[in-house]
Amino acid sequence: MIPAAFEYVRPDSVEEAVSALRQAGEDAKVIGGGQSLVPMLRLRLALPTTLVDLGRIEELRGVRDDGDAIVIGAMTTHHDVLGDALVQRYAPLVAQATETVGDRQVRNLGTFGGSLAHADPAGDLPAVAVALDAQMVVAGSSGRRTVPAADFFVDYLTTVLEPDELLAEVRVPKLDGWGVHYEKFHQTAQAWAIVGVAAAVRRSNGSIAEARVGLTNVASVPVRGRAVEAALAGGEASAGAIASAAEQAGEGTSPSTDLTGSAEYRQHLSRVLTRRAVSAAAGL
C-alpha cells in the first residue's frame, strides 16, 4: 500500500512552516515523526494535498526548564522524552505513559507533539496532558496562542488547530513531591489502550491532599476524572477510600464499542484501572 501523491515541503523554521501551511490551504497536513500519519497515508485514510515536514526545525526539539513548568518541544521524540532528566524529575507521569507508546521503533521516530496533535482517543499522551493541566503552545499566521489541554481536544482525531497552525511546544507544570502512575490495559504488545488511566496524587500525612486523573479511550477525547478527584481530595489514603472514589470513574465518559471491548466493559475498566492507578500513585 502506497500513499496517494502529495506535495512535500521541508521548512527550516516555524515561520516557514506556518507560511507553507497557509499557502497549501486546508487540505495540508503537518508530519512530525509520521508514526500515526504514514500508516494512515498508506491506507489512504488521510489524503492531504501537501505534507509539511517539521523534521528539520531544530527549535521544536528538546526540553527546557521554564520556572514552574518544563517545556517540551513538539518534535521531541518519545525516545528523547524518556531519556530527558527534566521529564524524569518533574513530569514522571509523562515518562511512564511515553514508555507505553507503540514499540521501540515507533518511539524512536514518533514525537510528543505529534501524538497530541493527532488526538487519537486511544493515544496515551492526551489523557496525561489533560490530567497535568498542560498548556499547548500553538503557532500560526497571527503569532502564538496558548490553549489549555482541556480545550485542545475537540473530537476524534480533531483539535482546535486551524489549518494554518501547528503545535509548537507544550508547557507541563512541574509536580514536585507527587506520586504518579499510568495504568494501561491492552491485549497484546504494542497495541492501543483499550482503556488507560493517568493518575497523580499529592499525599499529606495519611490523607490525599490533591489528585489528578485523566482517562484514555473512554470518549472521543481524553476525559478528566473530576468526580474521582473530588471524591479523593482530603480523604484518607487507604485502599477502601480509593476504591470508593474510583467508583465515580465512569462519570463524563461515553466510550465506544469496538472489537476490543464494549462500552460497558470500558466503563468497568475505567473504575478498575482508576483504582489501580490512584493506588499506585498514592504508594499503596
Place this chain on the structure above:
Amino acid sequence: MTNISVTVDGVRYDDDVEPRTLLVQYLRERLGKVGTVVGCDTSNCGACTVLLDGRGVKSCSLLAAQSDGHVVTTVEGLVPTGEDGALHPVQRAFHEQHALQCGFCTPGMMMAACDLLADNPDPSDEEIREGLEGNLCRCTGYQNIVRAVSAAAAELRSARGAAPSTPEGVASA
C-alpha cells in the same frame, strides 16, 4: 520530486524521489537492498526494521524523504563491505542459537536487537522481550530469539575495548 541525500550501508546516495516513496521501497526498489523485507504492510510486524542514525525504525512507516541527511543501516550493512562471509555478533548468535525457522522476520529482528543492545548492553530476558515487542515472529515462539540476543549481548560486551569494526550507526563490538 524531492531530492534526498542519504548514506545507506556506508555509501552515500543523492537521488530524486517521489515524496510518497516509503523508505523501504527506496531501499529495495532503487538501491536493491532486498535484505530488508516487507512483512505486514500495516507497520505492526517490524520485519522491515533498519537503523536510522543507529536507532531502529520501521522502514515501511517513514518516507524516503524523511531519511534525507541521515545514515541508514540495513541488515546488509551490519558487516563492513570487504568482509564477505563475516558475520556481525548478532547475526552469528541468531545462527548459532537457531533463532529462526522460516527466516522472514530475521532481518528486522536482528536490526531491532542492535537498536536494543546499543541502549542496553546487558538486558535481562524480560527486557529483551519488551525491547523486541515491535517485531513479530510467527514460527519460533521467540525462545531462541531471546537466547540469541542474550548471547550476542555477552559477545558484544566481552569484545568491548577491541578496535570497533562496525560501520557508523551500529552497536559496535
